[in-house]
Amino acid sequence: MATFTDVAALIPTLCGQLVDGGDADCARASMMRMTDADVVKVLEETAFLARQLEQIQTAAAGVIAVRSTRDRGHSGLSASRGHRSAASLIQDVTGSTKADANRVVRVGEALLDDALLHDEADAAGDISQGGQSCDGLPVATPWHQPLRDALRDSRVTSAQFDAIKRGLGDPPQIGADAVPASGADMAADALAQAEEVTRAAWSQAAEHLVGEAAQRTVEELWQAARTVRDLLDPEGAEARFLARFENRSFRTFRGPDGQKRASIVLEDEGDLFLETMMAAALRPRRGGPRFVDSDEKEQAASLVDDPRTNDQLAYDLIMDVMRAGALADAESVFGARQPGVRLVQVVDADGRGAPVAHTEDHLVSMPGVVAEQHICDSGFVPVTVDACGNPLDVGREQRLFTPKQRIALAIRDGGCRWRGCDRPASYGEAHHIDEWDRDQGRTDIDRGILLCRYHHMTLHHGGWRITRQGQSDFVLHHTSGETFAMRPRTALRYAWGGIDPPPKRFRPAA
Incomplete structure (x- = not known):
């Protein structure tokens, strides 16, 4: 040995x-x-x-x-x-x-x-x-x-x-x-x-x-x-979605110490709603984006200073929502960034929606009928993109990215683009790769990129910079000479049809 x-x-x-x-x-x-x-x-x-x-x-x-x-x-x-x-x-x-x-x-x-x-x-x-x-x-x-x-x-x-x-x-x-x-x-x-x-x-x-x-x-x-x-496999996607829905369950039981416990198996929409609810309430504790509004900053600071653990805060949040139900004061619980599941669906030139949509955060696939159901309930925001998901028509020439531009960045990037980071889009801050003052940079979507708070700070204070040639991949550079391509996520490349050559799957003849 x-x-x-x-x-x-x-x-x-x-x-x-x-x-x-x-x-x-x-x-x-x-x-x-x-x-x-x-x-x-x-x-x-x-x-x-x-x-x-x-x-x-x-x-x-x-x-x-x-x-x-x-x-x-x-x-x-x-x-x-x-x-x-x-x-x-x-x-x-x-x-x-x-x-x-x-x-x-x-x-x-x-x-x-x-x-x-x-x-x-x-x-x-x-x-x-x-x-x-x-x-x-x-x-x-x-x-x-x-x-x-x-x-x-x-x-x-x-x-x-x-x-x-x-x-x-x-x-x-x-x-x-x-x-x-x-x-x-x-x-x-x-x-x-x-x-x-x-x-x-x-x-x-x-x-x-x-x-x-x-x-x-x-x-x-x-x-x-x-x-x-x-x-x-969009035909099988809905069947798998429904199978997970059938597997949903919630039960309570007593542990060895006599304290009541709970076990829950979540279906896809419930999982996403619970996650976004927790993220909206606990984002400052989890490293979410910095706030500009003074009231939001004060609320975020009080949450960071709260002596409760994240698990205790999550429990108290669920109990508050359960107690208050439809009468919950959402703004006082969640602040300006209230929870909600945003779905992204590709629509062709004739207005037909793709059979499979995905969530803006975490890129979870959903049957297209779920997106249509959400459209009936809460409407939609149209964003025109090219075959690689690059937004084409969302406005330009602003010092700060507009809400619609941020939606477009979230759709294109799917979350923080830093190498190896898994932070979702809702945790992202919009970064100008061309500095507004130094480079006379414009607030254009193709010159902006989503970064989580931590990596945005790392970029500005750690000797990093990002470049991009035309519509090609963003490239991360360090003063040491290291460079990394900031490639788009594979799931998004499939969603936009940006795979070359495009993947094919057999479909029965009509």
Whole structure:
């Protein structure tokens, strides 16, 4: 078994600074003497090494899962060691959580090539030919092959792999009745072609999301993948929406200490309304935008100074809303930024709304009929955009961005555009990339960008600046010479049709 020193030798920046037999305390002492740049480099090197080890661990988990299938009964690997499942065995060996063990099993199974699975089954006597399906035909390349390649190349972690694959889900099955019935052979060919086109669309979506993995959190990747799936499969989007609605529930129970507790399963609209209600009330505590109005500033300051925790404030807020109901004084509870779910729906030149809309905050997909329902209830704000979501007609030449311009920025950016930030649009502040005084900058939408309060402050005080050539991506620059492209979110590129080439999905002939 490798010693701590052996492992440390694999980290170039740390290698040579530890004596034989050195331990974690020795490593910490060495790093305390390092420069900031070297400490960050050690972290980067260990993260790279961890990803390599993770691949080996994931591969082992996949093989264990294959050898522990239910049909092998008590002779299966996990059962033979006294465990009900592969995840249980992995959790016992690694000391991980149940959720992490289940994730590594899912990823491990998805990583195994179908040919290897058949070879394993062949070795177990389950099938007669390895690398082929039961009918002797070659096994097709799976749609998630780009995810496999990215994990093997260390471009994504297993958590990112799992988030993208679960969010996209498997491509929908195309029934024989979805193709023209013009002869059995032709129908079979059309069905095979339709399945191939659909699988290619999912594979392309996986590639696009892999490209965003370095800049997005795991949670963001899952949400983006789910939204992209709904945009590719609008027919199934409504069915999934209704299924989540049917799963809604609320129950109360007493814990071991006798105190009443509650458990709630939220459907999509309830989830969004609750989140926006909490955000509107607690935004100053969560790092929301700075306020210009003196009354808002005073209210925000009092909330920041409130001795209650965020969880206690959230509880008191829910109880206030429940008590007051329709008579609640919304302005005194939420201030000027009252809660509400804003939906974004693409409308074509003929006025037809897209079958799938998305929320301004968090980019959660919703069936188009939900957007139409909201239009009947609260109206809409029209914003004209190009194929990349760049607003075209919302006004210019103001010192400050107008409310309508801010809506347009939220629609285009979907939240803070800073690399790796997941703050939603409602937490954004509009930044002029051309300074008003220094550069004689104009308040044009194409020269503005949404940043959360923290990253807006970081930009102005940390030696950063943002540039943009025409309608291309914004670019973040640091005085050290580092540059980062501030790419639009993948879900928005799908919504605006800004993917080149555009993804295709088979649709039944009329």
